Amino acid sequence: MEAQNALETRVREPDMGLLKEEDAAMLTDLYQLTMMACYRRDNKDTTSTFDLFARNLPKNRHYLVAAGLEQAIAYLQKAKFSKEGIEYLRQQNLFDESFLSYLEGWRFKGEVYAVKEGTPVFQNEPIMRITAPACEVQLIESYLLSMINYQTTVASKASRIVESAKGRPVVDFALRRCHGPGAALLEARAAYIAGCAGTSNVAAGKRFGIPIKGTMAHALVMQYDDESEPFRVFADTFKNTKLPLVLLIDTYDTIKGAENAIGIAKELEKEGKRLAGVRLDSGDLTSLSKQVRQIFDSAGLDYLTIFASNDLNEWKIEKMLLDGAPIGAFGVGTEMGVSLDAPALSGVYKLAECTSRDGNLVERMKMSEGKDTLPGRKQVYRIYDANGRMVKDVIALENEQVQGEALLVKVMENGELCGPLPSLQETRTYCLEQVARIPEATRKDDRYLHMKLSDIGYGMQDMDILGERNVPYKVEVSKGLNKLIEELKAKHRR
Amino acid sequence: MEAQNALETRVREPDMGLLKEEDAAMLTDLYQLTMMACYRRDNKDTTSTFDLFARNLPKNRHYLVAAGLEQAIAYLQKAKFSKEGIEYLRQQNLFDESFLSYLEGWRFKGEVYAVKEGTPVFQNEPIMRITAPACEVQLIESYLLSMINYQTTVASKASRIVESAKGRPVVDFALRRCHGPGAALLEARAAYIAGCAGTSNVAAGKRFGIPIKGTMAHALVMQYDDESEPFRVFADTFKNTKLPLVLLIDTYDTIKGAENAIGIAKELEKEGKRLAGVRLDSGDLTSLSKQVRQIFDSAGLDYLTIFASNDLNEWKIEKMLLDGAPIGAFGVGTEMGVSLDAPALSGVYKLAECTSRDGNLVERMKMSEGKDTLPGRKQVYRIYDANGRMVKDVIALENEQVQGEALLVKVMENGELCGPLPSLQETRTYCLEQVARIPEATRKDDRYLHMKLSDIGYGMQDMDILGERNVPYKVEVSKGLNKLIEELKAKHRR
Numbered sequence: 001m002e003a004q005n006a007l008e009t010r011v012r013e014p015d016m017g018l019l020k021e022e023d024a025a026m027l028t029d030l031y032q033l034t035m036m037a038c039y040r041r042d043n044k045d046t047t048s049t050f051d052l053f054a055r056n057l058p059k060n061r062h063y064l065v066a067a068g069l070e071q072a073i074a075y076l077q078k079a080k081f082s083k084e085g086i087e088y089l090r091q092q093n094l095f096d097e098s099f100l101s102y103l104e105g106w107r108f109k110g111e112v113y114a115v116k117e118g119t120p121v122f123q124n125e126p127i128m129r130i131t132a133p134a135c136e137v138q139l140i141e142s143y144l145l146s147m148i149n150y151q152t153t154v155a156s157k158a159s160r161i162v163e164s165a166k167g168r169p170v171v172d173f174a175l176r177r178c179h180g181p182g183a184a185l186l187e188a189r190a191a192y193i194a195g196c197a198g199t200s201n202v203a204a205g206k207r208f209g210i211p212i213k214g215t216m217a218h219a220l221v222m223q224y225d226d227e228s229e230p231f232r233v234f235a236d237t238f239k240n241t242k243l244p245l246v247l248l249i250d251t252y253d254t255i256k257g258a259e260n261a262i263g264i265a266k267e268l269e270k271e272g273k274r275l276a277g278v279r280l281d282s283g284d285l286t287s288l289s290k291q292v293r294q295i296f297d298s299a300g301l302d303y304l305t306i307f308a309s310n311d312l313n314e315w316k317i318e319k320m321l322l323d324g325a326p327i328g329a330f331g332v333g334t335e336m337g338v339s340l341d342a343p344a345l346s347g348v349y350k351l352a353e354c355t356s357r358d359g360n361l362v363e364r365m366k367m368s369e370g371k372d373t374l375p376g377r378k379q380v381y382r383i384y385d386a387n388g389r390m391v392k393d394v395i396a397l398e399n400e401q402v403q404g405e406a407l408l409v410k411v412m413e414n415g416e417l418c419g420p421l422p423s424l425q426e427t428r429t430y431c432l433e434q435v436a437r438i439p440e441a442t443r444k445d446d447r448y449l450h451m452k453l454s455d456i457g458y459g460m461q462d463m464d465i466l467g468e469r470n471v472p473y474k475v476e477v478s479k480g481l482n483k484l485i486e487e488l489k490a491k492h493r494r
Numbered sequence: 495m496e497a498q499n500a501l502e503t504r505v506r507e508p509d510m511g512l513l514k515e516e517d518a519a520m521l522t523d524l525y526q527l528t529m530m531a532c533y534r535r536d537n538k539d540t541t542s543t544f545d546l547f548a549r550n551l552p553k554n555r556h557y558l559v560a561a562g563l564e565q566a567i568a569y570l571q572k573a574k575f576s577k578e579g580i581e582y583l584r585q586q587n588l589f590d591e592s593f594l595s596y597l598e599g600w601r602f603k604g605e606v607y608a609v610k611e612g613t614p615v616f617q618n619e620p621i622m623r624i625t626a627p628a629c630e631v632q633l634i635e636s637y638l639l640s641m642i643n644y645q646t647t648v649a650s651k652a653s654r655i656v657e658s659a660k661g662r663p664v665v666d667f668a669l670r671r672c673h674g675p676g677a678a679l680l681e682a683r684a685a686y687i688a689g690c691a692g693t694s695n696v697a698a699g700k701r702f703g704i705p706i707k708g709t710m711a712h713a714l715v716m717q718y719d720d721e722s723e724p725f726r727v728f729a730d731t732f733k734n735t736k737l738p739l740v741l742l743i744d745t746y747d748t749i750k751g752a753e754n755a756i757g758i759a760k761e762l763e764k765e766g767k768r769l770a771g772v773r774l775d776s777g778d779l780t781s782l783s784k785q786v787r788q789i790f791d792s793a794g795l796d797y798l799t800i801f802a803s804n805d806l807n808e809w810k811i812e813k814m815l816l817d818g819a820p821i822g823a824f825g826v827g828t829e830m831g832v833s834l835d836a837p838a839l840s841g842v843y844k845l846a847e848c849t850s851r852d853g854n855l856v857e858r859m860k861m862s863e864g865k866d867t868l869p870g871r872k873q874v875y876r877i878y879d880a881n882g883r884m885v886k887d888v889i890a891l892e893n894e895q896v897q898g899e900a901l902l903v904k905v906m907e908n909g910e911l912c913g914p915l916p917s918l919q920e921t922r923t924y925c926l927e928q929v930a931r932i933p934e935a936t937r938k939d940d941r942y943l944h945m946k947l948s949d950i951g952y953g954m955q956d957m958d959i960l961g962e963r964n965v966p967y968k969v970e971v972s973k974g975l976n977k978l979i980e981e982l983k984a985k986h987r988r
Contacts, residue, residue: 012914012915012917013568014564014565014567014568014571014911014915015564015565015568015701015702016515016518016565016568016569016572017564017565017568017641017679017680017683017701018512018513018514018515018518018676018679019512019675019676019678019679019697020512021510021512023697023700023701024510024512024675024697026696026697026700027669027675027678027679027695027696027697028669028695028696028697029667029669029670029694029695029696029708029711030694030695030696030699030706030707030708031694031708031709031710031711032708032711033696033708034708034709034710034728034731034732034737035710035711035713035714037731037732038710038714038724038727038728038731039717041727041730041731042727042731044717044718044727048717050713070508070509070511071508071509071510071511073508074507074508074509074510074511075510077508078510084700085700088699088700089696092699092706093735093736094732094735094736094737095735134717138713141670141713142669142670142678142695143675145669145670145671146669146670146671146672146673146674146675146677146678147511147674147675149670149671150672150673150674150677151674153673173523175521175522175523175636175639175640176523176635176636176639176640176643176841176843177639177640177643177838177839177841178640178644178673179640179644179647179672179673179674179677179680179681179832179837180640180641180644180645180673180676180677180680181513181518181521181637181640181641181676182512182513182674182675182676182677182679182680183640183644183673183674183676183677184513184521184636184640185511185512185513185521185676186511186673186674186676187673189511200523200524200525201521201522201523201524201636202520202521202522202523202524202527202583203513203517203518203520203521203522205524205582205586206517206520206578206579206582207509207511207517208509212524212586213524214523214524214525214526214527214528215525215528216525216528216529216532217523217525217526217529218844218845218860218862219529219544219632219635219844219845220529220532222845222848222858222860223533223538223542223628223845223848223858224538225850230532233532233535233536233538234528234532236535237528237531237532237535237536238528238531238588241587241588241589242587242588243528243588250862251860251861251862252861252862252986253861281862282862282864282865283862283864334838337838338673338832338837338838339837340837340838343673343832343833343834343837344671344828344831344832344834345671347670347671349670350712350713351712351713351716351717354716354717356719364716364717366712366716366745367745367746367747368712368744368745368746368775368776368777370776370777371776417508420506421506421508423506492746
């Protein structure tokens with residue numbers, strides 16, 4: 001009775017809810033464990049090959065940027081079941097002791113082929129190809145998908161945003177709108193790979209060596225009665241550091257804010273220092289940036305940069321620049337952090353080959369309506385033209401002879417890393433180089449021409465007509481693979 | 495030279511990319527730190543109050559379900575800077591030693607008011623209200639927003655999905671499409687609060703005590719030549735456990751799969767056991783579920799439940815049930831895990847009150863275009879009718895006398911928890927009770943009536959016309975708060 005009271009009055013400690021490394025193996029769907037129990041029981045824990053790939057390109061995406069591979073590999077190296085984890089499973093009364101004892105020793109010891117992180121990939125192309133006993137290759141599905149799906153989603157969106165800025169720096173501001181703190185850390189990494197210049201996320205800077213950026217928010221301005229006061233405090237605090245002095249000028253009125261910024265710039269000039277620029281975060285950014293530019297230039301402050309933020313995306317940035325907005329850098333948050341127009345990737349993980357009862361490797365394909373898959377152990381070949389521009393990809397069986405660059409490279413053998421991974425900086429450089437090799441017609445969205453018909457009269461409406469269509473990149477299935485598909489379908493019909 | 499070679503050949507260990515508790519304080523935007531440095535330097539590290547709230551309801555949401563509060567509180571209790579973190583900041587050459595030394599001792603010691611987790615909330619209503627010295631209350635913004643924004647986003651979507659299932663269990667299958675493993679853990683929690691029956695996510699089951707669910711995937715079926723074989727292995731493996739025996743029957747052909755399932759059910763019956771049901775995961779789920787139901791009933795297996803999954807959302811579920819689909823339970827993944835139609839919440843964190851130079855508390859509001867905020871230390875009052883149904887909310891100043899239930903409750907004082915937090919199960923029960931109190935007209939989407947005009951001829955098209963509009967919930971601003979807003983605006987115009 002006393003023990004019970006003690007239990008009841010003990011206040012449960014609030015849980016931060018961060019995933020711990022020791023629970024990574026448990027971050028899987030229950031059905032992976034139940035299937036594994038079947039394989040163990042039925043002596044079917046035999047060599048199997050799975051492909052991780054996107055079924056199709058999401059809305060508004062003409063290519064994907066593969067990302068998250070380092071985290072996937074680290075997980076494969078480290079995932080194991082803790083004593084606590086095994087005890088939790090025991091309490092579920094689902095598994096027998098023999099299976100739980102197997103799980104205690106579970107480690108991934110398989111072989112992994114993967115495309116290099118930062119590589120542009122397309123629908124149905126394996127990003128990872130994993131071969132291991134069924135129980136090893138099955139458990140890891142859910143974690144790998146969640147990691148690769150998300151970082152690839154962000155990198156693919158960020159690549160479009162970076163391209164829209166036409167060389168102007170794009171800074172990742174997404175932390176607060178990402179799907180929790182864990183997502184925010186990964187997001188900054190994926191955005192950087194795709195070409196962002198830096199991130200506001202300090203933990204991501206510390207963890208991954210990404211340049212960190214940031215100056216002030218509205219809260220600083222609102223702490224004071226007069227806008228010039230916080231501007232001056234900020235300048236005084238950082239004028240002798242390497243922080244670029246950027247003032248946020250839209251808290252009350254952007255034009256008045258610009259005038260206040262001029263005052264600070266002039267004060268700094270007297271000390272031989274320089275204000276770096278201002279940030280606009282609300283209103284019509286094109287119109288305001290033009291007005292502010294004019295005010296600064298008239299004051300002889302042509303060196304000030306105008307930064308813009310406020311729910312920006314690739315279309316808004318492109319439009320602003322087309323309209324001549326004199327903006328020198330962009331901060332992008334929500335749209336990139338959750339990939340707002342296409343927040344989920346149809347990344348899947350499918351059995352391509354397994355071991356039959358007689359011990360032979362046999363190819364497998366799924367034939368569910370609208371969900372069929374490519375069978376066999378595959379390789380992706382990329383073909384370039386004489387200028388190094390990508391022409392097409394061919395998905396082939398591994399043992400076929402196909403010309404082109406093989407994108408899948410062995411990264412793990414017997415559960416061990418085959419060689420050093422590139423640094424994040426190297427991956428970013430590689431990504432920018434590779435994205436530039438995608439044909440222009442594939443990289444770009446459909447273009448519309450605006451027809452001004454209202455001038456003609458007769459009540460006609462202005463309209464947009466399709467001027468230029470995006471040209472999807474060509475992904476072919478090889479002869480050998482096509483033949484195998486036909487054979488398997490015929491066999492299944494029998 | 496040798497030292498350099500040693501450095502170069504040392505293989506960098508791949509990074510799992512999981513956020514560690516010791517880095518939680520660093521998971522903030524750089525501008526929080528730069529503003530804090532200003533406050534410290536300018537003796538402005540004085541009492542301030544911030545509100546965390548959603549500016550508006552996202553697309554297709556008529557209410558939000560507040561979630562993530564336990565994780566937010568745990569963060570406030572535990573966040574601090576590690577030695578490693580301070581050293582990283584020192585290397586950035588942005589901050590002086592006096593500020594770094596302040597950060598070393600940084601802990602949150604403030605006061606927190608919050609709505610109970612699981613409470614329905616609306617636009618502009620503070621979910622949390624935090625009072626502390628400027629530097630404490632500023633640092634925490636980014637982390638809190640990312641945590642509350644995401645769990646609230648998921649709980650709000652899940653609440654709609656659970657409602658659409660009209661009492662049938664909804665199981666969270668979202669892990670693989672969540673924004674990384676960290677998001678997946680939080681997602682399962684938020685979905686459970688909103689009424690999901692369980693999750694496929696084993697780590698979430700272990701961590702939060704959520705019931706775990708799952709049976710088999712296509713991979714199991716594809717490992718065998720004949721579909722009945724894996725069905726039988728599965729039944730044999732689990733028939734003596736508490737796992738409900740559910741067979742996935744759509745790998746090759748759903749109707750053939752149903753017939754194979756009947757074979758297994760009959761075999762189990764001979765042993766005095768029962769198959770629980772089957773899962774459909776592709777094709778026209780309404781039509782297939784009717785056919786499969788018919789096949790089962792004809793075989794005397796009316797006890798078998800049909801589970802459905804495959805990119806389901808609240809509209810698809812509602813439509814299937816309206817069309818009479820005999821589905822007994824739903825698995826929902828992507829749509830819930832990323833809140834596909836509205837993946838980001840416009841949750842913000844705004845200064846409402848601060849301390850003036852003379853030491854008095856003064857109310858603050860932001861007046862940026864389209865981004866103005868409510869000033870002062872506020873409370874939200876909820877008014878119910880005689881049946882306990884919600885009528886309206888009033889956002890008022892804390893010291894005003896307003897009838898109604900005060901939603902903001904003190905949960906932390908001097909950085910310490912005021913009392914025990916509810917269990918997750920209690921929060922879930924509370925949430926379901928509260929959502930049921932939202933007026934039906936507010937909970938429901940717009941209804942369309944279908945007009946069959948094509949029968950009339952004359953080339954007329956069938957059309958949907960608006961039959962019934964959603965009635966937005968009424969959120970009022972109190973007299974006292976309105977008066978304060980007018981005063982502050984007038985003062986600013988002067």
